[in-house]
Amino acid sequence: MPPETGHTGASPPASGVNRGAGQARRSRWLMIRRELTGYSLVAPALLFLILLTVYPLMRTVQMSFTDLKAGEWIFVGLEHYREALDDRWFWNSVRAVVAFTVPALVLHLLIGLGFALLLNETWFSTGLRNFMRGLLILPWVFSTPASALMWALLLHQTGPVNYVVVRILGQSAPIPFLAGSPRLAMSSLVAINTWLSYPFFMIIILGGLQAIPPELYEAAKVDGANALKRFRHVTLPQLRTILLAVTTIDFIFTFGQLDLVQLLTRGGPLRRTETITYYVYKTGMLDGNLGYGSAVSTMMLLTLLVIIVVYVKLLSRGGESGETSF
Amino acid sequence: MKQLVIAAVTIVAAAVMLAPIVLMVNAAVRPITEILAYPPKLIPQQITHEHFASVVLDGENQLHFRNSTVLAFSSLLVSVGLGYLAAYAFSRFRLRGGRVMLLGILGILMIPRILLIIPYFRLAAAFGVRDTIPGLVMVNAAFTMPIAIWLLKGYIDSIPVELEEAAMIDGCSRLQAVWRVLIPISVPGIVGIGTFVFIAAWNEYILAIILTDTPATQPLTIALAKFFGYVARDWNSIMALSTVTSLPLALIFIVFQRYVVQGMTSGAVK
Structure with a gap:
């Protein structure tokens, strides 16, 4: 980046040719001072973030090469990694996190997009529409423990869902959603996670829809495109960037989700909902095997880093201005 | 007509989405015998604030x-x-x-x-x-x-x-x-x-x-x-x-x- 520091501020760039040398030195000094002011404003936040995220991350990596033996930290090299790759429960947790993340992501996207499209239409009453929008964001306000409890009551043996299942759908016995078959437990977790996450998709996609110029739709209408064609050829291409951004971020959040599993199933039944995040928590925190947990964390980090770097690269190709694109 | 359909679909879907929240508030203000009653009683027969009070005063x-x-x-x-x-x-x-x-x-x-x-x-x-x-x-x-x-x-x-x-x-x-x-x-x-x-x-x-x-x-x-x-x-x-x-x-x-x-x-x- 060229060192033209006095870009937007009060002091205009004053390095003219026909000015005196003293003036040039002065303006150079002003430029340096200006830049220093900028750095000193960024520094507190940056130091805070480095101390609280980058440094601990490096400690995770470092810890993954060590083991606690009789109160001493000893260096064990790649021992934990070798152990993990041979560990069937590690692979079990990889499988579980995929089985959780993929359907959850699809559901977040479909429900979020669906509501966004409905709320973007013209309604007979804008007030009612905005009210519905406000109501539909509400699940986002609830903490995971609060929603886990809500759903535990909802899916209870004698809860309303099981009432519908037994009396109206005619099943012979109530379904133990979270403690029965592993598949059912996983589906319940995905459903609860979707309930908590769709508002995020809905808000962001709605913002994207509102930014599409109406002229595009009118032009498509003139060309005789029906609603479905307009969606495919106008809406989807226009939303592409936002969908990519929101899906990437959501993928990482969903992948890193621990709360629900920790609260509702603790990895069960038959350890089939033991996602990789829960496995890190279990080995590292519950069993106290910090070195092994760190090794699994580090492998997770490496996988995520690939995704993050690809995403940031895609983003920075978009423009040189460093524009906000979430 | 189309607008009415859109509104209706949204409201029905929102009702499903918000049911857990309604259930939460519902269970906070009714006696336990009503909440776990089988079949579920949709209309509250008795509303009480005692649970809020005991939770807040704890x-x-x-x-x-x-x-x-x-x-x-x-x-x-x-x-x-x-x-x-x-x-x-x-x-x-x-x-x-x-x-x-x-x-x-x-x-x-x-x-x-x-x-x-x-x-x-x-x-x-x-x-x-x-x-x-x-x-x-x-x-x-x-x-x-x-x-x-x-x-x-x-x-x-x-x-x-x-x-x-x-x-x-x-x-x-x-x-x-x-x-x-x-x-x-x-x-x-x-x-x-x-x-x-x-x-x-x-x-x-x-x-x-x-x-x-x-x-x-x-x-x-x-x-x-x-x-x-x-x-x-x-x-x-x-x-x-x-x-x-x-x-x-x-x-x-x-x-x-x-x-x-x-x-x-x-x-x-x-």
Whole structure:
């Protein structure tokens, strides 16, 4: 980046040719001072973030090469990694996190997009529409423990869902959603996670829809495109960037989700909902095997880093201005 | 006709989505015999406030409530305070390496908490902040600051720089220009992002499990999660506490909703 520091501020760039040398030195000094002011404003936040995220991350990596033996930290090299790759429960947790993340992501996207499209239409009453929008964001306000409890009551043996299942759908016995078959437990977790996450998709996609110029739709209408064609050829291409951004971020959040599993199933039944995040928590925190947990964390980090770097690269190709694109 | 169909579909779908919330409030105000009645009784026969009263008057819950309040406000202050300064510098100064720093911050935004719980657990003890509220505030602020910086930068970018320049020509120092001109104009952005940060800190759960052990420091989310440990669940108390925990947040959110939505979408749409 060229060192033209006095870009937007009060002091205009004053390095003219026909000015005196003293003036040039002065303006150079002003430029340096200006830049220093900028750095000193960024520094507190940056130091805070480095101390609280980058440094601990490096400690995770470092810890993954060590083991606690009789109160001493000893260096064990790649021992934990070798152990993990041979560990069937590690692979079990990889499988579980995929089985959780993929359907959850699809559901977040479909429900979020669906509501966004409905709320973007013209309604007979804008007030009612905005009210519905406000109501539909509400699940986002609830903490995971609060929603886990809500759903535990909802899916209870004698809860309303099981009432519908037994009396109206005619099943012979109530379904133990979270403690029965592993598949059912996983589906319940995905459903609860979707309930908590769709508002995020809905808000962001709605913002994207509102930014599409109406002229595009009118032009498509003139060309005789029906609603479905307009969606495919106008809406989807226009939303592409936002969908990519929101899906990437959501993928990482969903992948890193621990709360629900920790609260509702603790990895069960038959350890089939033991996602990789829960496995890190279990080995590292519950069993106290910090070195092994760190090794699994580090492998997770490496996988995520690939995704993050690809995403940031895609983003920075978009423009040189460093524009906000979430 | 088409508009009516759209509205009807939305309302029906919303009713399904919001059923759990209705159920929560419902279970907080009705006697246990009605909640677990089979078949479920939809229309309340008896409404009671005793569960709310017992939950609110409980000393330990009051402690948790205080902790959550302190935690959320402090995280808000640290994260938006430091975040605003950085966002201002990123927006108004052309810093060498600024773009790399911003992308780095975006990378930090994407780090899941789970990757940090093991080192936090050890570092908190080493720095003497285990089981303290300041320790919890620091980690919470660290997780919300990246998004605060990005969204605030987007907001400040949209404010013309001429306003501050005019103030500085009139004799204000840079700091005065920011304090008297820029900050008052960015209040909607600060409110929106602040609400977001407040809710995130109020609802935080995993970091609190790792870093706190005693009711003197544990937030409300831990108090709620403790109910999962009991064999017999007292649904009245559970749902009364859930309601009491979530309601203030829902109210704050409803009041500031416009700003939150604006803040989030303006950052995303650009």
